[in-house]
Amino acid sequence: MGAWTERQRSILDFALSSLLRRAGKNVALLAVYAAVVFLLASTMFLLSALRREAALVLAGAPDLIVQRLVAGRMDLVPVAYAGRLRGIRGVSSVRPRLWGYHYDPARKATFTLMVPLEGPPQEGTVVLGGAAARLKGTAVGRQIPLQTHAGSTLNLRVAWILSSESELVAADLLLLSETDFRAITGIPTESATDLVLTVPNERERGTVAAKIARELPDTRGVLRADVLRTYDAVFSWRGGMATLLLTGTLFAFVIFAWDRASGLSAQERREIGVLKAVGWETSDIVLLKTWEGAAVSLTAFLAGTLLAYAHVFFASGTLLARVMKGWSVLYPDFRLVPAVDPYQVGTLMVLTVLPYAAATVVPVWRAATVDPDAVMRA
Amino acid sequence: MSNRPPVSIVEPASRPAAGPGVRKSSVFLGATLLQTALLGLCLVHARYAGKESRPAVARRAATVRALGLTDLCLFTDAAYTRHLALADGHAPFQEHPACLEHFPAGSLASPPATLGR
Numbered sequence: 087m088g089a090w091t092e093r094q095r096s097i098l099d100f101a102l103s104s105l106l107r108r109a110g111k112n113v114a115l116l117a118v119y120a121a122v123v124f125l126l127a128s129t130m131f132l133l134s135a136l137r138r139e140a141a142l143v144l145a146g147a148p149d150l151i152v153q154r155l156v157a158g159r160m161d162l163v164p165v166a167y168a169g170r171l172r173g174i175r176g177v178s179s180v181r182p183r184l185w186g187y188h189y190d191p192a193r194k195a196t197f198t199l200m201v202p203l204e205g206p207p208q209e210g211t212v213v214l215g216g217a218a219a220r221l222k223g224t225a226v227g228r229q230i231p232l233q234t235h236a237g238s239t240l241n242l243r244v245a246w247i248l249s250s251e252s253e254l255v256a257a258d259l260l261l262l263s264e265t266d267f268r269a270i271t272g273i274p275t276e277s278a279t280d281l282v283l284t285v286p287n288e289r290e291r292g293t294v295a296a297k298i299a300r301e302l303p304d305t306r307g308v309l310r311a312d313v314l315r316t317y318d319a320v321f322s323w324r325g326g327m328a329t330l331l332l333t334g335t336l337f338a339f340v341i342f343a344w345d346r347a348s349g350l351s352a353q354e355r356r357e358i359g360v361l362k363a364v365g366w367e368t369s370d371i372v373l374l375k376t377w378e379g380a381a382v383s384l385t386a387f388l389a390g391t392l393l394a395y396a397h398v399f400f401a402s403g404t405l406l407a408r409v410m411k412g413w414s415v416l417y418p419d420f421r422l423v424p425a426v427d428p429y430q431v432g433t434l435m436v437l438t439v440l441p442y443a444a445a446t447v448v449p450v451w452r453a454a455t456v457d458p459d460a461v462m463r464a
Numbered sequence: 465m466s467n468r469p470p471v472s473i474v475e476p477a478s479r480p481a482a483g484p485g486v487r488k489s490s491v492f493l494g495a496t497l498l499q500t501a502l503l504g505l506c507l508v509h510a511r512y513a514g515k516e517s518r519p520a521v522a523r524r525a526a527t528v529r530a531l532g533l534t535d536l537c538l539f540t541d542a543a544y545t546r547h548l549a550l551a552d553g554h555a556p557f558q559e560h561p562a563c564l565e566h567f568p569a570g571s572l573a574s575p576p577a578t579l580g581r
Contacts, residue, residue: 095487095489096489098488098489098492098493099487099488099489102488102489102492103488106488136536136538139521139536140536142521142524142525143521143524143525143528143536144525144528144533144534144535144536145525146525146526146527146528146529146533147528147529147533147534147549148532148534151534151550153550160550181532183532187543195540196540196543196546198537198546200531200532202530202531202532203530203531203532204529204530204531204532205530215537217537248527249523251520251523251524252523252524252527253537254524254536254537254538255524255527255528255533255535255536255537256527256531256533256537257537257540258537258540258546259531259537261531280550282532308534308549308550312549313534313535313549316548316549317536317548317549320548381492384496385495385496385499388496388499388500388502388503389499391503391506392499392502392503392506395503395506399509399510399513410538410539413541414539414540414541415540415541416537416540417540418537418538423513423514423517423521424506424509424510424513424514425510425514426506426507426510427507427510428507431503431507
């Protein structure tokens with residue numbers, strides 16, 4: 087066992103010396119490789135954290151939301167519909183929900199106006215989400231002017247600002263009383279944005295949604311399960327964001343593998359020829375090159391993964407946040423809770439280390455099995 | 465080839481490979497072990513942070529319940545990305561044929577699950 091270990095360490099010493107002889111090229115390779123792993127790992131960590139957060143937080147979303155569609159677009163729903171829906175078996179409550187958007191031309195931002203289902207603010211006051219308060223540059227007790235649909239200005243006093251820990255769900259909210267909401271949006275009292283239904287029995291919700299579709303054909307129901315499925319799909323590997331980011335890294339990897347698999351440099355071929363000429367066996371050379379590949383890929387994997395973890399969970403995913411922010415004027419300031427497990431890290435390792443190691447060993451094996459004289463003369 | 469005497473590729477243990485008393489393999493293995501340990505610490509941190517965050521997550525879920533929210537406030541540049549779960553059926557395809565996507569977030573967010581309803 088001792089001799090075997092010593093042999094491996096000696097070959098590793100030789101492999102590291104070989105890598106250091108081409109230090110410039112290998113450091114550049116390591117940096118790019120680690121950057122690829124970093125991007126892949128950052129995406130994976132960010133998506134899994136967001137998916138976990140969405141699943142936990144949106145578990146509190148309404149059981150069933152009923153929206154009205156007119157000519158394929160969402161339209162205001164008559165509050166009278168609530169009476170018809172209350173009669174459906176399994177529905178314990180139906181509440182009109184009031185929400186909409188409000189564009190602030192001075193700040194070029196669109197806020198979400200909403201009347202909370204529970205405990206709405208008093209008339210004449212407003213509760214702000216964290217990002218909305220920051221953008222408006224206001225504080226508790228100060229007045230903010232909002233333009234109504236009729237063109238007049240409604241001044242509302244800031245009652246409080248939602249805590250920073252709620253920004254992921256409420257950053258852009260302006261919470262109002264029903265009277266103020268209707269004054270700003272012009273939505274008449276007999277209409278609401280949509281209806282929120284409570285259906286305590288989870289197994290009945292699908293049936294209730296189907297009944298509503300028959301009862302009120304101009305509506306559509308959105309179940310809480312649909313909401314959760316949407317976010318699960320958005321933040322899954324097959325989701326849009328993952329696809330976009332992973333395609334880039336995949337292409338980078340293809341270039342790596344292509345570079346390695348398409349053949350060795352003349353210097354590497356000569357080195358193999360010399361080693362064979364001085365008595366190295368094919369298996370020794372393959373082992374040497376395997377150690378070289380392992381040294382590069384393992385270092386890149388560990389460095390890239392550690393940097394990605396620090397980037398996503400200690401630096402709030404600064405680089406990816408810029409991509410996610412897009413053209414948003416309002417963006418939540420939040421810190422994600424890590425949702426990383428050994429399975430994810432193992433998957434990442436298989437995705438990044440094995441292809442490189444395989445791409446390194448195959449051409450070496452091909453070169454190491456030919457005659458050293460031919461290799462050196464080539 | 466067959467007459468060539470076998471050459472030992474085992475370096476003598478006494479011969480240093482990188483500086484006095486330090487082999488390159490020792491430096492590499494030490495650095496790899498250190499990084500592996502740090503990765504292990506990350507996994508421990510993730511587990512610990514997950515437990516620590518439970519009260520805050522419960523408060524966020526309570527906010528969602530009290531306000532009647534349906535979506536995370538992540539992409540605020542378009543109505544259909546701000547409220548992904550409630551997006552209009554046609555919205556991911558924009559409002560008229562051959563219209564180019566206006567918002568970067570539209571490329572990042574896949575169509576909502578309710579699209580086919």
